[in-house]
Amino acid sequence: MKRYSAFAIAREALRHHTGWQRAWRSAQPKKAYDVIIVGAGGHGLATAYYLGKNHGIRNVAIIEKGWLGGGNTGRNTTIIRSNYLQDESAAIYEKARSLYETLSQDLNYNIMFSPRGVLMLAQTEHEIRGYRRTEHANRLQGVETRFISPAEVKKIVPIIELSGPRYPVLGALWQPRGGTARHDAVAWGYARACSDMGMDIIQQCEVTGISQKNGVVSGVSTTKGDIACNKLGLVVAGHSGVLADMAGFRLPIESVALQALVSEPIKPCMDVVVMANTVHGYMSQSDKGEMVIGGGADGFNNYTQRGSFHHIEETVRALIETFPMISRLKMLRQWGGIVDMTGDRSPIIGKTPLNNCFINCGWGTGGFKAIPGSGWSMAATMATGEPDSLAAGFGLERFREGRFIDESVAAGVAH
Amino acid sequence: MLILTCPYCGIDADETDLAPGGEAHVTRHGADASDDDFEAYLFHKRNPRGVHFERWRHVYGCGKWFHAARDTMTLEVFGTYPAQTLVPPKTLQTKIKKKRPDWKGFKK
Ligand SMILES: Cc1cc2nc3c(=O)[nH]c(=O)nc-3n(C[C@H](O)[C@H](O)[C@H](O)COP(=O)(O)OP(=O)(O)OC[C@H]3O[C@@H](n4cnc5c(N)ncnc54)[C@H](O)[C@@H]3O)c2cc1C
Ligand SMILES: [Zn+2]
DSSP: OOOOOHHHHHHHHHTTTOOOOOSSOOOOOOSEEEEEEEOOSHHHHHHHHHHHHHHOOOOEEEEOSSOTTOSGGGTSOOEEOOOOSSHHHHHHHHHHHHHHHTHHHHHTSOOOOBOOOEEEEEOSHHHHHHHHHHHHHHHHHTOOOEEEOHHHHHHHOTTOOTTOSSSOOOEEEEETTOEEOOHHHHHHHHHHHHHHTTOEEEOSOOEEEEEEETTEEEEEEETTEEEEEEEEEEOOGGGHHHHHHHHTOOBSEEEEEEEEEEEOOOSOOOOSEEEETTTTEEEEEOTTSOEEEEEEEEEEEOOSSOOOHHHHHHHHHHHHHHOGGGGGOOEEEEEEEEEEEETTSOOEEEEOSSTTEEEEEOOTTOOGGGHHHHHHHHHHHHHHSSOOTTTGGGOTHHHHHTOOOOHHHHHSSOO | OOEEEOTTTOOEEEGGGOEEEEESSOOOOOTTSOHHHHHHHHTOBOOOSSEEEEEEEOTTTTOOEEEEEEETTTOOEEEEEESSOSSOOHHHHHHHHHHOTTOOOOOO
16 A cells, blocks of 8 residues: 655646555455454444454454445544543543544544544533533543633633523533544545455445354355354444344344534634533534534434434524524535434443354444544454453443443433 | 324324334333343343334323334334234234335234
8 A cells, every 4th residue: 555645645746646546445255254344334444453453353354235434434523522421431432532643643544633622511500510520530530621611611612602591601611632533534544554454345235144053153144145254243333233133132222313414614713612412412613614513313213314304403493592603504414324322322342142243332422533442442352352441341231230331311412 | 204193182293292202012021020031121122124113102292102103214104003002903013014025023
């Protein structure tokens, strides 16, 4: 693989850009692999990457029913933060955030990580207490966050209205090292690096069955034929229930639609991410100038990647109170993704009832920020067969044991 | 917008008049149940891509709970029926089978 560099741009400029290589090979499945990963979203690709990079396991196939990054990874609003309440969450999200800082260099692919800062507004007394608690927890966890006053909020976000009629801004939890990254680039960068290590990324190939005998997986059936493997990783987000059904077990997961929308592009007006969890709305400005807006998830099971319109209305209505200047903006596009919601709103990483089959799912509405940490931890778990320290708390068995990592109560919403 | 007919008051209720209540026909195990049964009751979801039986509440209407059969891949509603029903009515099951020949049928 030729490296990307300032020199490469100059060289290609001189020869009419005829020398760029394909970022990844388009592969046809071999008969067998050491490891098969189902799902070429960010988490699946990152798992494969760290299997190769950290554990030297490179005879790997990543199987994707659509195109890589076409699931939630390419549909999210790209907020990256690690200011969670529970220790297990803080550890894995902070690992991910710190890996994001150097991911462009590591992958030799510009993922446009932008640590512009994330503000979580406190708009009720209850929220102030909640975020103060998170601030203290974060200090103990080594995650840099600070609870700031309304005046400081106004300084960071001049377009904000502090004294909204229903929900005035009473303060905010500020994580200056949070931010955004380019979602497609994260998928593409990992894919390029995986392909370069000799891994096969097989797109337009749906897994339709899982072959097993006495609790041991021998391979998968796909729309491109049967493929054997020694270890199987299921990393399919909203489709986890479907894959678990093929494997013969059930998950504490329900799939629902989550939507986002962007406005017409405008001049730079907000250079941080603002989340308003009480009213279920959040917003940032993309490099193109669009206001990127998201809200809460729908309440019913759904696989259509299409959400209910009234949720969009609720989100926008709430945000207009806090950002009156967006009331005249035209909204350009709106879309949905199918998110995998667990009972405690925390992810699942680890073993399954089948011996050599591992699962990584349940990231729900907030897994983009976790991609590097999740892949790191999932790779270690698959390589050794036992959950690593980051994954340890997130095993499937925690539900049976009543050992929840309850971020739903901590955050209200999770993005 | 999803529209479900409330089987009690007969109103075609918009989604905004309703509150979703998750999977229906779950066996509610008690404190004397085995760990397996209790775990399954609390956490194991069917979450199918296709025919789904679920609970809804007509919150901004008569306030009652009812059941609905719906396709999670197309959002088509097959029918609704009262909550005091342990399995989906035979006529509804026949109707679904006709529309979805691949459907494996209702299993408790
Ligand atoms: C609207 C929206 C906004 C969001 N905003 C944020 C945010 O701001 N910050 C944040 O951190 N997170 C956010 N998220 C959540 C985040 O997008 C997800 O948690 C994350 O992208 C999940 O990545 P993944 O790799 O697990 O899943 P995906 O990217 O969905 O990848 C799973 C892949 O598996 C494939 N697959 C499924 N079934 C099969 C099969 N049978 N065979 C082969 N392949 C299969 C799918 O096609 C898909 O490509 C948001 C999500 C949505 C929908
Ligand atoms: Zn009614």
